[in-house]
Amino acid sequence: MGRLIVVKDSTNFNPDFGNVIPVAMEHEDGSFKSVNITDFPNSGIFISKEYRKIDEVFKDDELFIITEWHVTDNEWQENKRKQKYYSKGEWAERLEHNALIPVIKMPMPDIDTGKVSLGYDLPKNISFFIEDSAQLAVRLMRPKTTTTGF
DSSP, rough: OEEEEEEEEEEOSTOOOEEEEEEEOTTSSEEEEOOOGGGGGTTTTEEEEEEEHHHHHHHOOOOOOEEOOEESSSOOTOTTTTTSSOGGHHHHHHHOTTTTOEEOOOOOOOTTTOOOOOSSSSOOSSSOOOOHHHHHHHHHOOOOOSSOOO
């Protein structure tokens, strides 16, 4: 079955209940694959016990692992407020340090100031990569300055 990489979604009216959103699946061979969110209808996975543990241990935007999840026996197809899958807080564990590093598609920061202007905040106190295909294309098309090409 592998391990499911998730992020917190929201608590319920009871702090022991909540939802997590699947992001990726880690297979037994260590490879990762993106999750198709339609495979987890109605807002991801319902945490039916010990969501408080998840809420205390993990930050709002932190990725973590769910080691077990099961199909519910409720009417999730008729009731959009119920999830197809459930899990428990005791089945949550930390992702290994730097196992996944975010790649953010954005323009490179201004070289003089280092400032970026986005509609959202960048991650704080964690490493991340910037993907900027326009910047890469400009560097690849720059004329050669020496006979060696460097």
